[in-house]
Amino acid sequence: MTEQRVRWGVLATGGIAAAFTADLVDLPDAEVVAVASRAKDSAEAFAERFGIPRAYGGWDALARDEDIDVVYVATPHSAHRQAAGLCLEAGRNVLCEKAFTLNAREAGELVALARGRGSFLMEAMWMYCSPLIRRLKALVDDGAIGDVRTVHADFGLAGPFPPSHRLRDPAQGGGALLDLGVYPVSFAQLLLGEPTDVMARAVLSEEGVDLQTGALLSWAGGALASVHCSVVGGTATTASVTGSRGRIDIPYGFFHPDRFVLHRDGREPEEFAADAADGPRSSLKHEAREVMRALRAGETESPLVPLEGTLAVMRTLDAIRDRIGVRYPSEANEPGLTPA
Template identity: 85%
Template sequence: MTEESVRWGILATGGIAAAFTAELVDLPDAEVVAVASRTEESAKAFAERFGIPRAYGDWEELAHDEDVDVVYVATPHAAHRAAAGMCLSAGRNVLCEKAFTLNAREAEELVALARERGSFLMEAMWMYCNPLIRRLAGLVRDGAVGEVRSVHADFGLAGPFPPSHRLRDPAQGGGALLDLGVYPVSFAQLLLGEPADVSARAVLSDEGVDLQTAALLSWEGGALASVHCSVVGGTATTASVTGSQGRIDIPYGFFHTDRFVLHRDGRDPEEFTTGPADRGSLKHEALEVMRALRAGETESPLVPLDGTLAVMRTLDAIRDQVGVRYPSETELSPA
């Protein structure tokens, strides 16, 4: 890593990789120096699109590129363990898309590897890096709504998605929960931590992945969270936090919001907003990675690894109850 810039490698060339890279190339202190795909043709096309100097048709070549400071892993989540593990083993720092892995066991393996190597590792939970979500979490911590009593969050896409789509493919970790449900669960746990109990129901596809899932999370202090995700219906995709002295409402697109409203008992509603350029922006997670690398940190306080592991345990508990297993799994981690 140079004083002037952080050198990025991009592993995978799909839609989220393109969206993230488009943000990176506009950051003055970020330099995208390499990209890898399973095919050289795909890597070269991606490199030409974004002006990236090196294109690899093999993940391992990128993992061993010593000019790369950090690798962004953007594969489907079924490949996260292998891709991120390869990069960490080769001495690279890693930003890995969510869901972080297929299950908590794989996540624990990656975290242990990163800590053993002294490498930086972070889940690409851009919601946690969003300026307004950070502001909201700070208000809740400071007691703006009193003691949190309940959280609600949902994320649903209308579809329909054919059986061949990755969202329906068990081999790629398909289903609503890992792709979309990770956001409502992560939002609830950002505010309340890991739940003490999980109760879940789902509708499964013929392929055995969840088409829609609902879960009730509960905490020993009495707080509850209702979370829902779907790939068969476009939901409101909103969130709310209700406390003993008020409520916060987040409109459509809660996980990349540019607006929320604080309702406090006995006061007029307060609207919090940010610039339109921040809505839908992935740059904040990139900036956090670069800040942490320059500071010599091996994990981010905004997206701590223990928090990522806790979310994965909750996702495991939900899948265990609804009966979703992926081909590579023998068992889930204990809830």
């Protein structure tokens, strides 16, 4: 691809699909040409809302649409393997929401499928595409705070969510971990890579999903990360990184920050703020731009959100679920996960 407009298809019509599409239609080099839902009326309403020319009442038709350059998969994560796999099999490039899949096995299958077909595949971890998070990582990598010793991150929603809500539904991969905990885990692994050991505890619902989970991740070099997620309490949703010579603090909304503060030993604190030109901190445009940049460059994965990193995060999420005893109905015969 060169500098032409990138043609997008949107698979699913929920809240995150609407938020992403709203940002897409605001980008001059992006064009949303089709949307699909299992319910045709939902697809048609979504298409009318955003001025999308084609609405499909099924995923197959969208996957087969050769006028689409890349499909954004925004279903619940329990359907990511099926939806993204369908699109990849049909030759489409894919941006798939997080958590990438239910488990590492499914993630590995999608990555193998994309690589086998030479298609682009990326997890929609918009945090990794944030200019401010990229600046933070560069500072850490350059030794601004010395060797990383500890990472802390939390993400909790107050709820309460009724048993019928998707966050409480095992069949939809419910619970705090895959929906919210993926952010703290991904933040820790952005800075430290895959942990060598995982400890975790959780409070489970009557349905068998985690209402809140805390995990302690450790690395062979001595670093530790404490991560927490909850759907029964609104947390500070902050993050911090402590090194041998300083600390970085990110205030509320650490996964889409508008600022962070660098504390270096013996120096005054330095505040780093988002550039006004980057748009609002809640913008999903950064990951859309990264996908389009990669497609035009002929890349099959993004260096900002590499597939090996996505696989490593999924392995950690599996390990946490193994420790807390959460298994989803589709994993009845899944090895390595302890039944609830």
